[in-house]
Amino acid sequence: MDLSIGELSRRAAVKVPTIRYYEQIGLMPETGRTEGKQRRYGRMAVARLAFIRHARELGFEVDAIRTLLSLQDNPDQSCARADEIAKARLVEVEKRISSLKALRKELRKMVEECACGRVGECRVIETLADRTHAHGKLAAS
Amino acid sequence: MDLSIGELSRRAAVKVPTIRYYEQIGLMPETGRTEGKQRRYGRMAVARLAFIRHARELGFEVDAIRTLLSLQDNPDQSCARADEIAKARLVEVEKRISSLKALRKELRKMVEECACGRVGECRVIETLADRTHAHGKLAAS
DNA sequence: GTAGTGTCTCTAGTGGCTAGAGGTTCAAGA
DNA sequence: TCTTGAACCTCTAGCCACTAGAGACACTAC
Numbered sequence: 001m002d003l004s005i006g007e008l009s010r011r012a013a014v015k016v017p018t019i020r021y022y023e024q025i026g027l028m029p030e031t032g033r034t035e036g037k038q039r040r041y042g043r044m045a046v047a048r049l050a051f052i053r054h055a056r057e058l059g060f061e062v063d064a065i066r067t068l069l070s071l072q073d074n075p076d077q078s079c080a081r082a083d084e085i086a087k088a089r090l091v092e093v094e095k096r097i098s099s100l101k102a103l104r105k106e107l108r109k110m111v112e113e114c115a116c117g118r119v120g121e122c123r124v125i126e127t128l129a130d131r132t133h134a135h136g137k138l139a140a141s
Numbered sequence: 142m143d144l145s146i147g148e149l150s151r152r153a154a155v156k157v158p159t160i161r162y163y164e165q166i167g168l169m170p171e172t173g174r175t176e177g178k179q180r181r182y183g184r185m186a187v188a189r190l191a192f193i194r195h196a197r198e199l200g201f202e203v204d205a206i207r208t209l210l211s212l213q214d215n216p217d218q219s220c221a222r223a224d225e226i227a228k229a230r231l232v233e234v235e236k237r238i239s240s241l242k243a244l245r246k247e248l249r250k251m252v253e254e255c256a257c258g259r260v261g262e263c264r265v266i267e268t269l270a271d272r273t274h275a276h277g278k279l280a281a282s
Numbered sequence: 283g284t285a286g287t288g289t290c291t292c293t294a295g296t297g298g299c300t301a302g303a304g305g306t307t308c309a310a311g312a
Numbered sequence: 313t314c315t316t317g318a319a320c321c322t323c324t325a326g327c328c329a330c331t332a333g334a335g336a337c338a339c340t341a342c
Binding site for chain 1 (some may be wrong): 192220221223237242244252274
């Protein structure tokens with residue numbers, strides 16, 4: 001081993017600036033350098049970075065990942081905390097799905113009812129302008 | 142009428158700093174002021190702000206809302222553009238729902254298989270560490 | 283007049299990166 | 313050994329749509 005940051009980037013499928021960013025915020029440890037101050041990584045770095053990427057893909061926040069990583073580093077601890085984090089994320093995802101389904105319903109209605117004439121009689125615009133509409137939380141994404 | 146920004150905030154259900162922000166980025170027009178330079182609003186402001194809020198709740202970006210608002214201001218234009226924006230948003234929402242469903246599936250598997258013992262044999266941690274996992278896009282939210 | 287609430291502007295911070303400037307180092311080929 | 317060119321370095325600023333806070337001024341009710 002003894003990978004450059006570019007090699008690590010390819011192997012873990014994480015962009016180079018993102019790796020440096022993860023080092024900066026302490027998700028990736030500081031690593032050895034060449035005489036010319038370029039970073040060099042070992043086998044563990046690939047695994048750790050892939051772990052982080054996978055966790056990010058599942059939508060875990062950096063703080064949660066920090067906890068998960070420190071659990072991974074201490075295999076004798078109870079995994080209750082990891083379970084808790086995963087469950088909390090699951091609940092979040094379920095909430096988001098149902099709120100997006102509500103959005104989808106409303107968007108579909110808007111789009112279907114639009115006769116595509118002039119704006120003055122456009123259902124899309126009308127629906128948005130309907131002040132009687134109950135307001136909920138903002139939609140992320 | 143002749144509402145203070147606080148009154149407008151209550152009526153349109155949008156926070157005061159957000160209203161000022163919308164003015165700053167040109168979503169809300171500049172409005173009249175008292176001698177002491179406090180903003181005063183009329184009836185139209187409530188409608189416009191509620192329109193913006195509703196559009197944000199449906200996840201439209203500020204740029205899209207700008208377009209929708211300018212369409213609303215010109216009722217004789219074709220509403221094809223509005224329809225297009227709404228359809229694009231609908232497609233986005235559908236994509237997000239299916240990607241979140243994939244996340245949910247994986248999270249459920251992690252959580253269900255976790256025997257909640259020591260971290261060393263924890264499925265949550267193991268799954269995250271599984272480097273053979275195919276990688277896709279990051280999950281927003 | 284005074285108390286208390288509301289409003290003003292301005293700057294900086296959020297999360298998780300991404301982009302760019304301007305400079306240095308490395309590895310391969312001639 | 314020298315040269316090229318890609319990869320690397322640090323640092324700062326930008327993205328989105330707000331949100332928070334400081335410190336000062338305006339308005340309203342008593």
